[in-house]
Amino acid sequence: MLPVYYFNQYKPDMRNLILILGIAINNAGIYGQPEDSLKLDDCIRIAGYRSPLNDRKALSGEAMAFRLKNLGSGWLPAAGLNAQASYNSETVDFSDVMKGLPVSVPSLPLDQYKVWAELNQQLYDGGIIHARKSIEKASWEADIHQADAELLVLKQQVNKVFFSLLITGKSAEILQVSLEELGERKKVIRSGVENGVLLAENLMSLDAEELKLRQGLLELTIAQQQLIRVLSVLMDTTISENTSVKQPVEPEIKDQPIERPEYLFFDKQKEGLQANQSLTAAADMPRFFAFTQGAYGRPGYNIVSSKFHTFYSAGLGMKWNFLNYGDSRRQKKVFEIQKELVDIKRKAFDDQLEIQLSAEIADQMKYTELLKKDEDIVKLRKAITASSFAKLKNGIITSSDYLSEMDNEMRAKLQFENHRILKLQAMYNYLLLQGNL
DSSP states (O other), X not given: OOOHHHHHTTSOOHHHHHHHHHHHHHHHHHTTOOTTEEOHHHHHHHHHHHSHHHHHHHHHHHHHHHHHHHHHGGGSOEEEEXXXXXXOSOOOOOTTTTTTSSOOOOXXXXXXXXXXXXXXXXXXOTTHHHHHHHHHHHHHHHHHHHHHXXXXXXXXXXXXXXXXXXXXXXXXXXXXXXXXXXXHHHHHHHHHHHTTSSOHHHHHHHHHHHHHHXXXXXXXXXXXXXXXXXXXXXXXXXXXXXXXXXXXXXXXXXXXXXXXXXXXXXXXXXXXXXXXXXXHHHHTSOEEEEEEEEEEEESOXXXXXXXXXXXXXEEEEEEOOOOOTTHHHHHHHHHHHHHHHHHHHHHHHHHHHHHHHHHHHHHHHHHHHHHHHXXXXXXXXXXXXXXXXXXXXXXSSOHHHHHHHHHHHXXXXXXXXXXXXXXXXXXXXXXXXXXXX
């Protein structure tokens, strides 16, 4: 049986979870962040610790311990108790054999009784129990790594929701700033309308634009609330709808070994197939065992005795099924083919992972170049909007012309912030795909 700590390493440690939550709260105070601000690494870590997949791994470990113990009991003595009573229509009769001899032979009773206990001890099984234990361990470890792969999918979901929250939050900030700027400029236009310098339609257009911005803010607020609810489910905890997320710093992207649990899963699958080959070979080996039987009844081994008495036997035995018509050889070939199939799955996984990693690298490079242009675009759009407002105040252009330029400036700002966040997301996606986050 494997030691308890061998399985407990996969159980969620509540002390660690409490420590993570404590660090998250303390960091909020240390770095001046509000207490309702979430960090990406905390979200990923908490979601991983509180996932039901951890319970699955823990229960799988407990079941594994019982299965190994059951297999180990194959080396313990097997005992059994039996009883039998029978009546025969005839029995051994020596009268014809002994006819003419001056001796008398008692007749045997037609009813027979026997109560006996058996004890069998396996001495050599050809390696069957060892092979079966290896199969169980490999299967269990493969299941653990499969759960880890599913945990990685959970982390990717948390990552996606987190950056979606960042984008909606940043978009809401930009719309709020635009709304405040529009409010200030409405005061100027209202003054012009009241003084008869500008037409009232200009002020009405700004009012309509203000309603449009408030509508956009409402949509973003509803989207944020929905994303918060999704994040709450993924983290298995309650998160306030007013919670904000802290933009993470750019991680260092460097060449480092890929730590995907799928690779360990493939390895354990092959180990299990190798153990099955060993089991097939062990089944072809002879098995040796010791046995003993103690009984009470009549007749015993002395068939001419009609008295109830005790008797016993003990000895060694061998069982060898040496003729299987090539079944074992063919079964081993099947396992070899299955191992090759695992290698094919691993190669297909490698190809897909390489495609995904390359796509994230390409996105990082793309957004890096786009951000250089975005900064210039935002500066130009700000200047154009300021110039358009000056023209609007002087009655040179209409409010529709100004609002068009204001909308262009807002879109440029949104695009700039979205590209910044999408670049960050591509970097963290890359780390998750590597299994290094």
